[in-house]
């Protein structure tokens with residue numbers, strides 16, 4: 034060990050500071066600075082921008098040297114969280130964010146919002162319903178978005194509201210309603226009334242229902258955005274960064290433009306021979322969003338749709354435009370986050386995150402995946418959550434989930450659960466790695482329960498207790514000092530618990546008396562097992578008997594493999610027989 038030394042350490046993500054691990058290998062925390070919680074930069078990565086939202090204040094504003102806060106023109110009435118933060122106000126929403134994320138103080142939340150590194154998507158109309166304010170930014174925990182929405186051929190309002198509740202149940206921090214069919218307006222209204230989490234939309238979808246994209250004009254764009262803002266939508270994706278001059282870069286792509294909004298606007302530009310109307314109307318759109326405190330989620334219309342198109346000229350040219358749009362939105366007092374790819378090889382994820390941090394001056398990055406391979410349709414919640422973990426470690430603030438139905442169809446309820454769970458894993462793994470204070474506390478509590486072989490507590494602390502209990506009881510419906518994985522003789526956790534020198538499993542107020550038959554499985558837990566392709570118990574016994582015979586077991590005797598020590602020659606014979 035003397036020959037090795039640890040890299041510079043960040044913060045230990047455990048509040049209790051007990052354990053044998055040295056702590057996080059991420060950078061030390063820099064809340065209030067451009068890095069907040071960040072990974073060390075691999076050689077060649079772009080450094081953070083030297084600018085923040087403070088460098089892009091509205092005309093007539095100045096920053097008071099003494100207080101550090103802004104001074105607005107006489108008679109100015111702040112509306113957005115950004116404007117309040119610039120003026121030094123701690124709003125009720127900022128206080129609530131700090132309450133939900135105790136590693137931050139209300140003043141730190143305010144300062145991050147003022148710098149543009151954090152957003153609180155909370156439309157003033159939605160705050161009048163059931164919205165519980167939350168924050169997205171590098172100083173806060175990584176957030177997960179769940180997409181839903183009716184399509185022209187599947188689903189309706191009731192089903193979408195049910196999916197919203199399901200997404201909230203499984204940890205979705207925000208939900209995007211991407212409906213393109215059915216009664217879109219009623220569906221959005223129902224979701225806004227029912228949700229406790231911020232709701233995002235892509236307003237262009239509803240603008241072109243029943244009409245050709247070519248017929249879209251400025252008046253319809255502004256009216257559509259205002260209508261949704263008035264309904265209470267908290268953040269909106271506007272694909273204003275896809276510009277006419279970017280389109281030639283797309284010609285040689287393997288899969289062109291895969292963003293719905295990006296492809297529609299590209300068609301509009303080619304048809305009219307004019308610049309993207311979302312770009313030319315940016316100032317007017319900003320004014321609408323400011324009135325309701327709708328947060329921008331500036332869309333990446335040119336995100337890559339396959340590994341072969343990742344980090345190409347089209348994507349990077351658009352990202353530069355997204356940086357300029359961020360600056361302009363801040364000058365209007367509007368909160369901004371920026372959307373990102375898509376499909377990116379694992380080795381390019383860090384560069385993508387750090388380039389956005391530089392070009393968009395630390396505005397929160399909200400990424401879809403990214404998928405790190407293209408050949409697993411049906412498993413894209415897994416391929417993408419691998420990329421999402423890297424993205425969250427290297428710079429993303431919110432991860433848009435991908436479900437197993439990605440590229441294949443409209444997600445159903447169970448797909449929503451699978452996507453949410455995969456992305457909660459990605460977000461949580463990154464938060465622990467980044468050394469966010471307290472991020473590992475629940476992991477440590479579960480580890481202690483596991484070490485004590487306290488099954489009830491083990492399952493209670495797990496993210497999906499029903500699944501964990503059902504899987505345990507599938508093989509052994511007795512809570513005892515081992516499980517069916519290794520059996521009694523081989524249970525290292527039980528053996529560790531018995532070793533008197535170890536603390537393992539002993540600091541829980543929990544001791545074995547007698548094995549307890551676990552409570553009968555609940556209907557939900559039984560349903561979990563019924564959905565699995567399990568073997569019938571007769572079949573399990575038949576296979577077990579076959580194995581025993583193969584291993585030389587006789588009645589009342591241990592099988593050859595069931596021993597603490599096996600001679601090399603016996604081991605070789607056993608392997609030959611297997």
Ligand code: SF4
Nearest residue numbers: 516518519524525526
């Ligand atoms: S039997 Fe194996 S898997 Fe089960 S608790 Fe013991 S060590 Fe863990």
